[in-house]
Amino acid sequence: MSVSAETSTASDLRLRTLTALWLVPLVVGAVLALPTAGLAVFLGAFMLIAAWEWCVLAGISERITRGLYLALVVALLSILWHWSALTWMPLLAASLIGWLIQTARLLRTYAIEPAPGPQPGLLLNGLLILGATWVAILALHRIPAVGPTLVVSLLFLIAAADSAAYFIGRRWGRVKLAPLISPGKTWAGFYGALGGAALIGWGITLWLGLPLLKALFVLVLCLLAVMLSVVGDLYESLLKRRRHLKDSSQILPGHGGLLDRIDSLTAAAPLYALGMSWVLIDWS
Secondary structure, three states: OHHHHHHHHHHHHHHHHHHHHHHHHHHHHHHHHEEEEEEEEHHHHHHHHHHHHHHOOOOOOHHHHHHHHHHHHHHHHHHHHHHHHHHHHHHHHHHHHHHHHHHHHHOOOOOOOOOOOOHHHHHHHEEEEEEHHHHHHHHHOOOOOHHHHHHHHHHHHHHHHHHHHHHHHHHHHEEEEEOOEEEEEHHHHHHHHHHHHHHHHHHHHHOOOHHHHHHHHHHHHHOOOOOOHHHHHHHHHHHHOOOOOOOOOOOOOOOOOHHHHHHHHHHHHHHHHHHHHHHHHOOO
């Protein structure tokens, strides 16, 4: 690596760290301090920023159209909130199926064709992804006694996997995971992410004091959630490459856009919420 490349990498890492120093306390503090209704509004603002960036990935540049899309997102979140008892589980299940379909599509991606222009249909996919992410976090937050801490466990699960993938990939990464879509990702980084997931998952089982079978289920759940998080990351990378974009925006110094920061979370959250709800909610 050249001196200039090393300097650029160090500068990027410094920016990422500085951004994380205010972003992480803000988000974690909101999760732990706010009631679920307050968190819904707080996260709703984040989803609107992400929706604005999603319009970029869909090739929608007109501000009026973007504004209408944001209004549609607000309407969707309002409906999901008022009808949460009926909608949250089907929505999370539909999102999970959607991510499994995206996994199959990514495995069959052998070339990346530039996007032909505006793709209004992609906006519908954005509604499902962003709506399901919002619902998943609120569904976790509502679980009695442990809900807020459970949301934090999800955030740290993804953060630990991302960090392990980054540092292990830089140190030992040789074989590319998906060179066409994301040349920086390696199989070593992927295995590092799974190692980080296993460590956090083990800590979660100890914290919850689960019996053996449920503990094993949660450990497997964490591993699968992190595998899906990689799919979420790759999917957004694919959409950006089709638009010749490096980042979805520049709102977060060192990270790019909000979507660049939550792309892993959008895929992992629905599965994690469904799995943890099954483990912790008394269905009797």
